[in-house]
Amino acid sequence: NGAGVYAVGGTITACSFTSNAAGGSGGGAYGIGPVLTVLSCTATMNRASSSGAGLYVSGGGDIRNYIANSNTAFGGGGGMAFVGPGSISNCMMAGNYASSDGGGIWVGGGVCFEASTICGNSTAGDGGGVYFSSGEMRNCFIFQNSATGLFSGGGGLYCSAGLVSNVQVSGNLSADSGGGIYNSLGVMDSCVISSNRAVDGGGVMNFISRGVLRNCAIRFNVASNWGGGIYGGTNNLSCIVTSNLAVKGGGAYEARLDHCLIAGNTATGGLPEGGGIFDAVAGNSTIADNRV
Numbered sequence: 001n002g003a004g005v006y007a008v009g010g011t012i013t014a015c016s017f018t019s020n021a022a023g024g025s026g027g028g029a030y031g032i033g034p035v036l037t038v039l040s041c042t043a044t045m046n047r048a049s050s051s052g053a054g055l056y057v058s059g060g061g062d063i064r065n066y067i068a069n070s071n072t073a074f075g076g077g078g079g080m081a082f083v084g085p086g087s088i089s090n091c092m093m094a095g096n097y098a099s100s101d102g103g104g105i106w107v108g109g110g111v112c113f114e115a116s117t118i119c120g121n122s123t124a125g126d127g128g129g130v131y132f133s134s135g136e137m138r139n140c141f142i143f144q145n146s147a148t149g150l151f152s153g154g155g156g157l158y159c160s161a162g163l164v165s166n167v168q169v170s171g172n173l174s175a176d177s178g179g180g181i182y183n184s185l186g187v188m189d190s191c192v193i194s195s196n197r198a199v200d201g202g203g204v205m206n207f208i209s210r211g212v213l214r215n216c217a218i219r220f221n222v223a224s225n226w227g228g229g230i231y232g233g234t235n236n237l238s239c240i241v242t243s244n245l246a247v248k249g250g251g252a253y254e255a256r257l258d259h260c261l262i263a264g265n266t267a268t269g270g271l272p273e274g275g276g277i278f279d280a281v282a283g284n285s286t287i288a289d290n291r292v
Helices: none
Strands: 005-013 016-018 029-039 042-044 055-058 061-064 067-069 080-083 086-089 092-094 105-108 111-114 117-119 130-132 135-138 141-143 157-159 163-165 168-170 181-183 187-189 192-194 197-200 204-206 212-214 217-219 222-226 240-242 256-258 261-263 281-283 286-288
Touching: 029 086, 055 061, 080 086, 105 111, 105 135, 130 135
Parallel strands: 005 029, 016 042, 029 055, 029 061, 042 067, 055 080, 061 086, 067 092, 080 105, 086 111, 092 117, 105 130, 111 135, 117 141, 130 157, 135 163, 141 168, 157 181, 163 187, 168 192, 181 204, 187 212, 192 217, 197 222, 217 240, 240 261, 256 281, 261 286
Antiparallel strands: none
16 A cells, blocks of 8 residues: 555645555555645556555545546545545546546545545546545535446446535536436535436436435436436425436436426437426426426
8 A cells, every 4th residue: 555655644745646556555645544634735647456546545634735637546536535534625636537436536434525626537436526425525516527337326426425515516427327416315405417417317316215405406417318307316305407308307207306496308319208307296396398
């Protein structure tokens, strides 16, 4: 582990990790917390046979102004794998790859992840941009990432649990489900999910009914099969679902929507059904100007 640097606590400041290769985790650097700080560092073209090709953090810490570019992990977290608790802020993950999950970053363990940009990353597993399993993620931009595996979920973000708020998710692609977001048990609040693509759930795939989607704008997403905007979930609350497209359920498929606006969605191709919603329930909602 830690081909470039192996650190037990302490502070790593203004370092550049380039073209290192680890047989385990942490191609650029491997850090053990919780008293660990990484400030204003960059990781480029590092490799790890396991996880965290750019940076691997175990036990938590504080990561700020970190940039990871063109790193490759054969486990999870191409740019970074972070096992908290701790905080990640003002970071960028761009053009990284992970064979497992989290092409840009893999995050778990009660982390506050904020004010960061995740773009152009990919994975053969889940979460082309981000794999997020607990804590809070806020004020981030996730765009143009891809999950390319046969059963991959979450082109932009795969969220197994935690709170995701004020995050913009756009232009992402999943080869299977959840072009923008694959939500298992997470809470998505006040997010913008736009122009994503997948086979099912172009914008969002809610796999388990306990996941929550509230106060979100889901627009211009495309599913080549079912659920252009939303697929599934019983806690879709006060959302705006507009201008999405699918064969069945242009706006939503097999979902419950309460206090939502479902407008301008289209079902097209094959045997199109349910321009606005298909096999779904809408309560106290406005359903208008949808097309088949």
